[in-house]
Amino acid sequence: MKRIALLWLCCFSSAYMLFGQVLKPGFNPNEYAEMLRIGMQQNNPVPDTVFPKALKFDVSYESPTMGMGNAWQLWTAKPNNPLKVAVISLRATTEESSSWAENLHSVMVNATGKLSLEKNFTFNYRLAKNQRASVHIGWLIGTAYLQRDITPKIDSCYQKGIKDFIITGHSQGGALSYLLRAYYQYEQLAGRIPSDITFKMYASAAPKPGNLYFAQDYESYTQKGWSYNVVNSEDWVPQVPLSMQTMGDFAASNPFKYYKKGTEDLPLLSRWVVRGKFKGIMRRMDRSKRKYNRIMGKEFGVLVQEFLPEYKIKSDYTSTNYQRCGNQITLLADEDYYIHVRRNHPNVFRNHGLDAYQLLLETYYAQELASEYVIYANNTYPFLKEFPRTTPKNVSNE
Numbered sequence: 001m002k003r004i005a006l007l008w009l010c011c012f013s014s015a016y017m018l019f020g021q022v023l024k025p026g027f028n029p030n031e032y033a034e035m036l037r038i039g040m041q042q043n044n045p046v047p048d049t050v051f052p053k054a055l056k057f058d059v060s061y062e063s064p065t066m067g068m069g070n071a072w073q074l075w076t077a078k079p080n081n082p083l084k085v086a087v088i089s090l091r092a093t094t095e096e097s098s099s100w101a102e103n104l105h106s107v108m109v110n111a112t113g114k115l116s117l118e119k120n121f122t123f124n125y126r127l128a129k130n131q132r133a134s135v136h137i138g139w140l141i142g143t144a145y146l147q148r149d150i151t152p153k154i155d156s157c158y159q160k161g162i163k164d165f166i167i168t169g170h171s172q173g174g175a176l177s178y179l180l181r182a183y184y185q186y187e188q189l190a191g192r193i194p195s196d197i198t199f200k201m202y203a204s205a206a207p208k209p210g211n212l213y214f215a216q217d218y219e220s221y222t223q224k225g226w227s228y229n230v231v232n233s234e235d236w237v238p239q240v241p242l243s244m245q246t247m248g249d250f251a252a253s254n255p256f257k258y259y260k261k262g263t264e265d266l267p268l269l270s271r272w273v274v275r276g277k278f279k280g281i282m283r284r285m286d287r288s289k290r291k292y293n294r295i296m297g298k299e300f301g302v303l304v305q306e307f308l309p310e311y312k313i314k315s316d317y318t319s320t321n322y323q324r325c326g327n328q329i330t331l332l333a334d335e336d337y338y339i340h341v342r343r344n345h346p347n348v349f350r351n352h353g354l355d356a357y358q359l360l361l362e363t364y365y366a367q368e369l370a371s372e373y374v375i376y377a378n379n380t381y382p383f384l385k386e387f388p389r390t391t392p393k394n395v396s397n398e
Helices: 002-019 029-042 098-103 138-157 170-191 212-222 256-262 268-305 333-341 354-364
Strands: 057-062 072-077 085-090 108-110 112-118 122-128 135-136 164-170 198-204 227-232 328-333
Touching: 029 057, 029 085, 029 164, 029 198, 029 268, 057 170, 072 138, 072 354, 085 138, 085 170, 098 138, 098 170, 098 268, 108 138, 112 138, 122 138, 122 212, 135 170, 135 212, 138 170, 138 268, 164 170, 170 198, 170 212, 170 227, 198 328, 212 227, 227 354, 256 268, 328 354, 333 354
Parallel strands: 085 164, 164 198, 198 227, 227 328
Antiparallel strands: 057 072, 072 085, 108 135, 112 122
16 A cells, blocks of 8 residues: 555656646746647657657547648546646648638638638637737637537536646647637636636747737736747747738827827928828828738638638728737747758748757756656657758758
8 A cells, every 4th residue: 555655646746846736827848848749749740750759648539620621639647647637739730721721811800709600600709808809810710610629528528627728739729729718718707618727828839819909818817827839039930920010000099190280380391291201101001901901811711712611701800910929938049959950941841840849948948847858968769850851862950
């Protein structure tokens, strides 16, 4: 009996070191390292490659493909992990055209409303209380399909006593993580899922999910350590979608709306010149916004209809002012990083790979990482230094 008790104590102590007694606020590099391993398993671009396994979780459910090529996995604790925590892992962009159509349908719509997707499926959603909050419509479509499959699994876990969930995703999966986390925030406030469920979010390489007002709303309930996006400074994906700020994106009490009054004291000619220049700037910004919304909204909406024939294209597009959202953990590329990755690598996704994020995580959190999560320094899985194996032959990485 003493040996059994000691064994359980060791297992619990190990879990406590890696995750804490329950989910806690704050960036935990070991939690994130575990999410990276889950991501490597789920988003494996080289099927014949053996990736490092997750240490604390096993896949207990893998969804079918749905919506615009979306899928997710439910990971639950291994037998040696006594903590009742489940992981909702959202798949990244795939090579399928539908997955890229979801990314490219990049206009913003109000963060509260409804989407008509199929004859018997209208998604009523609320992702923010601020009426000016807007989100990426392509990823909103993905969220609509995912939540329909995820919510019953959350309920099943809850019935088993699991009340702590980590939502995670890389790239497109990270963007979807933002919207899914926001969706469940307001589902809890509406009483449709239990209020004692705790959600923590770890995204990596997530692009910008919505406008400033969505970001502010989201940060109001996650900024105390409940949501993180980890970013490689050399990765271009967190910098998209393209963003254009117009005068309509400012708060109501901004000085630009009063430019006529502000120029009244100028001499007539100066007043005429200043106002003319200001109007010219506003016209150009508005023209660019309209063109962007036409191409990314209506024209790419037609592309979406190739995969979702009953999808009703919306026309009430709002902002084009995409903003980064939530707490950002920036992993700044240094000279050691470029030993493995050439600065101007011909593969545009080389700095976006999970291996690049693992390398930088070890660089910045070497002291905090449990030894089991160290891959490069321990020379475990050395093949990762060449992942994703798309470097042209005879091209140096120096």
